[in-house]
Amino acid sequence: MTTAHWLFGDQLGPHFLTPGDDGPEHDAPVVIVEARSVFRRRRFHRAKAHLILSAMRHRAAELGDRASYIRSDTYREGLHEALGNSPVTVHHPTSHAALRLVRSLGTVTVLPARGFLVPQPDFTAWADGHGGRHLRQEDFYRWVRRGHHLLMDADAPAGGRWNHDHDNRDPPPKDVRTLAVPPPYRPREDAIDEEVRHDLDRWERSGDISFVGNDGPRRFPATRREASAALRRFVEHRLAGFGPHEDAMLQADPVMSHSLLSSSLNLGLLHPAECVEKAEEAWRSGQAPINSVEGFVRQIAGWREYVWQLYWYFGDDYRHSNALGHRTPLPDWFLELDADAVTARCLATTLAQVRDTGWTHHIPRLMLLGSYALQRGWDPRAVMDWFHRCFVDGYDWVMLPNVIGMSQYADGGRMTTKPYTSGGAYIHRMSDLCTGCAYRPTERTGDRACPFTTGYWAFLHRHRQRLSGNTRMSQAVRGLDRLRDLEELLQRSRDEGDDPP
Structure with a gap:
C-alpha cells in the first residue's frame, strides 16, 4: 500500500509531489488539513486568511479524488481523521512549531525541504566555514550564484559586476504619480473564493475568530496556473523597468514595477529556480537590462534564500x-x-x-x-x-x-x-x-x-x-x-x- 503524503498550506506546488529519492510516489494519496485553530491563535489579516484557504481548497480541487481535504480544529485531529495511525510522509515544514508537531506524531516521516535552492546541510557547511557568527548576505549570494551558475559567464558574473545596486537606487521620476509600466497580473475570483469568504464571515460571527484588515477582491494567485501567469507577465512586461526604482515609493503607485510573486513563492506555487531562470533568459535574449535582472535574482536567490537558511541555522531561540x-x-x-x-x-x-x-x-x-x-x-x-x-x-x-x-x-x-x-x-x-x-x-x-x-x-x-x-x-x-x-x-x-x- 502506498504511503499517503501530507501537504501543508504552503506546500502547494507540483514540486512537493514529484517523485524522487526523497519524495513521495507520484500517485500517493494526499492529505490536506485545514486547521481552524491556526486562525484562533493569531489575529491574521483577513486577505491573508482568504488567500491561504483559497489556495489550499483550489489545490484539493485540482487533485480530485486523490486528495482528502479535512476541516478540523487542529492538525493532529485532522490527520487522525484522515489516516488514523497509518504512516504518512511530509516535506520539511517551514516553521519550528510545525516541525515540532510533525516529529511528535510518531507516524510521520519528514522528508527534506523543497521549494528552495540550497539544501540545509550545504548551507550549514558554508556558514560554519565562515565562522557562524557574522554571516553576510553578499558572500552567500555570490556562493549561490556560482553554485547554481546563475547570471554567470564562465567564472565571472554576467555583466561584469556581482552587484548592480548602484543602478537600482534611483528616486522616483520627478512630477509623476505612477510609473509608466503595464499593471501586474490580477486573478479572477471563483466559486471557491466565494465559499472562503462565506466561511470567514461565519467564523467572525461566531465570535471566537477575528481578523484585521480588509478582504477582497483577491489580489494574489491561489493556483499554480495563476502563479505561472503572474510570473510570465512580470518577466515579459515589468522586469525590464524593475531595477532602477526598486527602492523608490510613490503614493498613488504602491506596486510600481515589483513582481508581487512573494506570496506565490511562499505558498509553494512557484519554485525559485524557475523565477530566476526566466529572468536570466530575459536578459540573455535582450528583453531586460542586467541591473533589473540582477536586482530580481538578488531578491530571490540572495535574500529570500538567505532568510530561509538563517531561520534554521540560528534556531528557535533567535526569536x-x-x-x-x-x-x-x-x-x-x-x-x-x-x-x-x-x-x-x-x-x-x-x-x-x-x-x-x-x-x-x-x-x-x-x-x-x-x-x-x-x-x-x-x-x-x-x-x-x-x-x-x-x-x-x-x-x-x-x-x-x-x-x-x-x-x-x-x-x-x-x-x-x-x-x-x-x-x-x-x-x-x-x-x-x-x-x-x-x-x-x-x-x-x-x-x-x-x-x-x-x-x-x-x-x-x-x-x-x-x-x-x-x-x-x-x-x-x-x-x-x-x-x-x-x-x-x-x-x-x-x-x-x-x-x-
Missing part, C-alpha cells in the same frame, strides 16, 4: 533576541491598521496599503513601518508577530530573520552591519510622500517636526554608546554633538508617547 532592550508594546492604532488616525502622510499611506491589501513592497516595510517601530523602541517580537499576521506573504521563517535581524536590529548585528533607520530626508529623497504632508522632513522640533527625523535622532541618542562603536554608524552618532536643539528634540520624542504621528 527572543533583544539586544537593544526594546520593550514598548505596539499601540492600538498600529495593531488595528488605523491609517485614518495617522497624520504623517508616508506612514498613513503605507498603513492604508497594508489594511486594504495585506502587502507593501520592501522599502515601506523596512524604512517606514520597521524604521518607525525601531525608533520608538517597540518590542521586536511583537513587531515580528504583527508583520507575520498582517502580510499575505508573511510566515514565521520569513519574518523572524527579516524583522528580528534586519528591521529591528534585535540580534545586535548577527545578520546586518547596521540598524536600518533614517530621518525624513531619506523618505523625501526616495518618494513623493512628503509632498503635502503636515510635517517637514528637515524639521526636528516644533509643530511641523517630522516624526522620522525626530525619532531618528532620539534613537541615536538612546543607543549612543552601542552605536558609536559601529563603523557604519559612528559618523551619524557624532552628529548628535552638532544638534543645539537636542534636549527639545528628546522632549518632543517623549511627548509623542503612543499617539499616532
Whole structure:
C-alpha cells in the first residue's frame, strides 16, 4: 500500500509531489488539513486568511479524488481523521512549531525541504566555514550564484559586476504619480473564493475568530496556473523597468514595477529556480537590462534564500533576541491598521496599503513601518508577530530573520552591519510622500517636526554608546554633538508617547 503524503498550506506546488529519492510516489494519496485553530491563535489579516484557504481548497480541487481535504480544529485531529495511525510522509515544514508537531506524531516521516535552492546541510557547511557568527548576505549570494551558475559567464558574473545596486537606487521620476509600466497580473475570483469568504464571515460571527484588515477582491494567485501567469507577465512586461526604482515609493503607485510573486513563492506555487531562470533568459535574449535582472535574482536567490537558511541555522531561540532592550508594546492604532488616525502622510499611506491589501513592497516595510517601530523602541517580537499576521506573504521563517535581524536590529548585528533607520530626508529623497504632508522632513522640533527625523535622532541618542562603536554608524552618532536643539528634540520624542504621528 502506498504511503499517503501530507501537504501543508504552503506546500502547494507540483514540486512537493514529484517523485524522487526523497519524495513521495507520484500517485500517493494526499492529505490536506485545514486547521481552524491556526486562525484562533493569531489575529491574521483577513486577505491573508482568504488567500491561504483559497489556495489550499483550489489545490484539493485540482487533485480530485486523490486528495482528502479535512476541516478540523487542529492538525493532529485532522490527520487522525484522515489516516488514523497509518504512516504518512511530509516535506520539511517551514516553521519550528510545525516541525515540532510533525516529529511528535510518531507516524510521520519528514522528508527534506523543497521549494528552495540550497539544501540545509550545504548551507550549514558554508556558514560554519565562515565562522557562524557574522554571516553576510553578499558572500552567500555570490556562493549561490556560482553554485547554481546563475547570471554567470564562465567564472565571472554576467555583466561584469556581482552587484548592480548602484543602478537600482534611483528616486522616483520627478512630477509623476505612477510609473509608466503595464499593471501586474490580477486573478479572477471563483466559486471557491466565494465559499472562503462565506466561511470567514461565519467564523467572525461566531465570535471566537477575528481578523484585521480588509478582504477582497483577491489580489494574489491561489493556483499554480495563476502563479505561472503572474510570473510570465512580470518577466515579459515589468522586469525590464524593475531595477532602477526598486527602492523608490510613490503614493498613488504602491506596486510600481515589483513582481508581487512573494506570496506565490511562499505558498509553494512557484519554485525559485524557475523565477530566476526566466529572468536570466530575459536578459540573455535582450528583453531586460542586467541591473533589473540582477536586482530580481538578488531578491530571490540572495535574500529570500538567505532568510530561509538563517531561520534554521540560528534556531528557535533567535526569536527572543533583544539586544537593544526594546520593550514598548505596539499601540492600538498600529495593531488595528488605523491609517485614518495617522497624520504623517508616508506612514498613513503605507498603513492604508497594508489594511486594504495585506502587502507593501520592501522599502515601506523596512524604512517606514520597521524604521518607525525601531525608533520608538517597540518590542521586536511583537513587531515580528504583527508583520507575520498582517502580510499575505508573511510566515514565521520569513519574518523572524527579516524583522528580528534586519528591521529591528534585535540580534545586535548577527545578520546586518547596521540598524536600518533614517530621518525624513531619506523618505523625501526616495518618494513623493512628503509632498503635502503636515510635517517637514528637515524639521526636528516644533509643530511641523517630522516624526522620522525626530525619532531618528532620539534613537541615536538612546543607543549612543552601542552605536558609536559601529563603523557604519559612528559618523551619524557624532552628529548628535552638532544638534543645539537636542534636549527639545528628546522632549518632543517623549511627548509623542503612543499617539499616532
